[in-house]
Amino acid sequence: MRRIERCFERLAGQNRKALIPFVTAGDPQKEVTVPLMHAMVEAGADIIELGVPFSDPMADGPVIQLACERSLAHGTSTLDVLAMVKSFRESNSDTPVVLMGYLNPVEVMGYEAFARAAAEAGVDGVLLVDLPPEEALEVKPIMDEHALDLIFLVAPTTSDARIKLIGEAGSGYLYYVSLKGVTGSASLNVEEVAGRVETIRNLAKLPIGVGFGIKDAESAQAVSRVADGVVVGSALVNQVDKHQNEPAAINQAISDILSAMRTAMDT
Amino acid sequence: MSERPDFSAFPDARGHFGPYGGCFVSETLMGALDELKAMYERLKDDPQFRADFDYDLAHYVGRPSPLYLAERWSRQLGGANIWLKREDLNHTGAHKVNNTIGQALLAKHMGKPRVIAETGAGQHGVATATVAARLGLKCQVYMGAEDVERQKLNVYRMKLLGAEVIPVTSGSRTLKDAMNEAMRDWVTSVDDTFYIIGTVAGPHPYPQLVRDFQCIIGREAREQSLKQAGQLPDALVACVGGGSNAIGLFHPFLNDESVAMYGVEAAGDGIETGRHAAPLSAGRPGVLHGNRTYLMEDDNGQIIETHSVSAGLDYPGVGPEHAWLKDVGRVQYVAANDNESLAAFRELTQVEGIMPALESSHALAYARKLAQTMSPEQNIVVNLSGRGDKDILTVAAIDGIEF
Ligand SMILES: Cc1ncc(COP(=O)(O)O)c(C=O)c1O
Numbered sequence: 001m002r003r004i005e006r007c008f009e010r011l012a013g014q015n016r017k018a019l020i021p022f023v024t025a026g027d028p029q030k031e032v033t034v035p036l037m038h039a040m041v042e043a044g045a046d047i048i049e050l051g052v053p054f055s056d057p058m059a060d061g062p063v064i065q066l067a068c069e070r071s072l073a074h075g076t077s078t079l080d081v082l083a084m085v086k087s088f089r090e091s092n093s094d095t096p097v098v099l100m101g102y103l104n105p106v107e108v109m110g111y112e113a114f115a116r117a118a119a120e121a122g123v124d125g126v127l128l129v130d131l132p133p134e135e136a137l138e139v140k141p142i143m144d145e146h147a148l149d150l151i152f153l154v155a156p157t158t159s160d161a162r163i164k165l166i167g168e169a170g171s172g173y174l175y176y177v178s179l180k181g182v183t184g185s186a187s188l189n190v191e192e193v194a195g196r197v198e199t200i201r202n203l204a205k206l207p208i209g210v211g212f213g214i215k216d217a218e219s220a221q222a223v224s225r226v227a228d229g230v231v232v233g234s235a236l237v238n239q240v241d242k243h244q245n246e247p248a249a250i251n252q253a254i255s256d257i258l259s260a261m262r263t264a265m266d267t
Numbered sequence: 268m269s270e271r272p273d274f275s276a277f278p279d280a281r282g283h284f285g286p287y288g289g290c291f292v293s294e295t296l297m298g299a300l301d302e303l304k305a306m307y308e309r310l311k312d313d314p315q316f317r318a319d320f321d322y323d324l325a326h327y328v329g330r331p332s333p334l335y336l337a338e339r340w341s342r343q344l345g346g347a348n349i350w351l352k353r354e355d356l357n358h359t360g361a362h363k364v365n366n367t368i369g370q371a372l373l374a375k376h377m378g379k380p381r382v383i384a385e386t387g388a389g390q391h392g393v394a395t396a397t398v399a400a401r402l403g404l405k406c407q408v409y410m411g412a413e414d415v416e417r418q419k420l421n422v423y424r425m426k427l428l429g430a431e432v433i434p435v436t437s438g439s440r441t442l443k444d445a446m447n448e449a450m451r452d453w454v455t456s457v458d459d460t461f462y463i464i465g466t467v468a469g470p471h472p473y474p475q476l477v478r479d480f481q482c483i484i485g486r487e488a489r490e491q492s493l494k495q496a497g498q499l500p501d502a503l504v505a506c507v508g509g510g511s512n513a514i515g516l517f518h519p520f521l522n523d524e525s526v527a528m529y530g531v532e533a534a535g536d537g538i539e540t541g542r543h544a545a546p547l548s549a550g551r552p553g554v555l556h557g558n559r560t561y562l563m564e565d566d567n568g569q570i571i572e573t574h575s576v577s578a579g580l581d582y583p584g585v586g587p588e589h590a591w592l593k594d595v596g597r598v599q600y601v602a603a604n605d606n607e608s609l610a611a612f613r614e615l616t617q618v619e620g621i622m623p624a625l626e627s628s629h630a631l632a633y634a635r636k637l638a639q640t641m642s643p644e645q646n647i648v649v650n651l652s653g654r655g656d657k658d659i660l661t662v663a664a665i666d667g668i669e670f
Binding site: 035054055056057058059060061062066069072075077078103104105106107108109129130131132134135152153154155156157158161177180181182185203244 | 281289290291292293294295296297298299437438443444447450451454455456457458474552553555556557559560564566567568569570571
C-alpha cells in the first residue's frame with residue numbers, strides 16, 4: 001500500500017484527521033528545510049507538502065510569491081528539493097511527502113526522469129497547480145509506474161461532472177481549495193466548505209484535504225470536523241518570512257502553530 | 268512533415284496546436300474557461316454577433332485599414348515593393364482594438380460588469396479601457412512597474428478613459444508579471460469579471476478567439492493585395508511579441524503555399540548576448556500562462572528576464588500557434604535587435620512620414636533587409652501594427668532629450 005493511502009487509513013482507524021503543513025523548499029535557506037520537516041512531524045504533521053519554487057507562481061498570493069523569490073535567490077532547483085526529501089527519508093520512512101508546485105520545472109526535466117528521481121528520493125505524491133486532469137494524460141501513467149500519487153485540486157467553481165472526472169484521475173487525496181482566490185487570501189466560510197465537501201464525498205472516493213484560508217487552531221479544528229485533512233500554508237510561510245534573518249527561530253514558531261492545531265483537531 | 272496540414276482546422280477541440288497550446292490553469296478557472304469556450308462556440312458563427320463585430324470595426328475602429336505602398340522607401344531600398352498594412356490608423360492607434368472589441372462583445376453577452384487586462388506597451392490596456400468606457404464596464408489594467416515608467420503617456424490615457432492602472436512590482440516588473448497578476452485577480456473575481464487577454468497566448472480558448480478577431484487584418488490584406496497589386500504578396504512580415512498582429516496577418520494566407528511568412532522577434536541587445544525577448548529563436552518548449560509554447564527559461568525551468576527597447580515585445584513566451592507553425596516550418600521566425608529597429612523607426616518616419624510603433628519597427632527592420640534580396644516585381648506586406656506616438660519619450664531619452 002502506498003504511504004499516503006496508509007496514512008489516511010491509519011488516521012481513520014484512530015478517528016483523527018490529517019494535519020498537512022505546506023512550506024516552500026529552500027526558504028529562506030536550503031539548510032533550513034530538512035530540520036523543519038522533522039520539526040513539523042514532531043509537532044503533529046501527518047503529511048508534508050513541500051513547495052517547489054517557481055519564478056511565476058500564478059496561483060499564489062504575496063506570501064508564497066515571496067517565499068519562491070527567497071528560495072530562488074540562492075538557486076534552489078528541483079534536484080535540490082529531491083535531495084532534501086532523500087535526506088528527510090534517512091530518518092523518517094513513515095510521513096508522506098507531497099511535492100507541490102507548477103508544471104514547468106517538471107517538464108524541463110522530462111516526465112520520466114522527474115518521476116524516477118522523485119520516487120527514488122522518497123516522494124509520495126505530486127500536485128501541480130497548473131495541470132488539470134485533461135492535460136495530465138501523458139504524465140499520469142508515468143507517475144503510476146513509479147507509484148507516485150498525482151493529486152488534483154477541486155475548487156468552489158468545479159462542476160459535479162468535473163469532480164467525478166478529477167476523482168477518477170487522481171489518487172492519494174483530493175485537495176479542495178476552500179475559496180475563490182490565491183493562497184493566503186481571506187478566511188474561509190466553514191459552512192460553505194462543509195456543504196461542498198459533502199458534495200465531493202458523494203461524487204469521489206478519495207480522502208479530501210481542505211486548504212486555503214486556514215490560519216489558526218480554530219479554523220483547523222472547524223475544517224477537521226468535515227474534511228479528512230487540513231492543509232495549512234501561508235500561515236506557516238508567514239513565520240518563515242518573519243524570521244528570515246534568524247532561521248533558528250523558524251522551527252519553533254511553526255511548531256507552535258502546528259501543535260495548537262493538532263490539539264484543537266484532536267479534541 | 269510530408270503532408271501539409273490544413274491550417275484552418277486548428278486548434279483541436281481541447282485547444283492544441285500539435286503539442287502546443289492547451290489549458291494549463293488552476294482548477295478554479297477551468298469552469299470559467301469552459302463557459303467562455305461554450306459561449307464563443309455558440310457566438311462565433313452567429314450572424315448577429317458577426318454583424319455587431321463588423322459594425323464596430325467599420326464605424327468605431329475605422330476599418331478597413333489601408334494597404335499603403337511605401338513607394339519612396341521601396342525605391343530607396345531597391346528591391347521588392349513594401350506595402351504597409353496600416354493598423355496604426357485604427358482608433359487607439361494599434362491592432363489591439365480589433366481584439367478588445369470582440370472580447371468586449373463576449374463580456375457583454377456573458378453579463379460581466381467588470382473587465383481586467385494585462386498590458387506591456389499599454390496599447391492593449393488603452394484598447395481595453397476604450398471599449399470598457401464605451402460599454403460602461405468597470406476596468407482595471409495590470410501593468411509592470413517598469414512599463415508604467417517607460418509608457419507614461421499610455422498610463423495617463425488609460426486613466427483619462429476611466430480605467431484604474433495597477434502597477435505590478437513582483438518578478439521582472441514587466442508584461443509577464445502583469446499577466447500573473449491579472450490571472451490572480453481573475454481567480455478571485457471570476458464570477459463577475461471577464462479577463463480580456465491582449466494577445467494569442469493564455470489558456471484555450473484565448474489563442475483561438477484572439478486570432479479569430481485579429482484575422483480581419485489578413486483577410487483585408489489578402490483582398491487588398493489582389494486588388495491593388497493584382498496578385499498575392501510574395502512575403503508577409505510582422506513583429507511577434509505574444510504574436511497577435513502576426514497571426515492576424517498570417518492566418519488567412521497559411522494555405523496559400525506561395526506566400527512566405529516571417530515573424531520577427533525582439534533580439535534586444537542581440538541574441539548572442541542573452542539579453543533579448545526571442546523565445547522562438549533562442550528558447551525551448553515549456554508551460555507558462557496556461558499554454559505550452561516556446562519560452563525563455565533556465566535549465567531549472569524558471570522563466571528568465573527578457574530585454575527589448577519595445578515594451579510590447581518584452582515577453583518570455585509566445586502564442587502556441589506560432590510555436591507549432593515554427594515546428595512544421597510554415598513560418599520563418601527571425602529577430603531584429605534594438606538598434607536595427609530604432610534605425611527603421613527613424614527611416615520610415617523620415618522617408619514616408621509615418622511614425623511606427625517600436626514593436627512594428629522590428630518588422631520594418633527585417634522587411635528592409637528582406638526587400639533588398641528580392642526584385643522590384645515582388646511584393647512584401649508588412650504589418651504596421653501600431654503608431655509610434657507612445658514611444659516618443661523612449662526615443663527622445665535615447666537621443667538624450669528630456670521633457
Ligand atoms: C503596436 C504593437 N505591435 C505589436 C505588439 C506585440 O503584440 P502582438 O505580438 O500580440 O501583436 C504590441 C503590444 O503591445 C503593440 O502595441
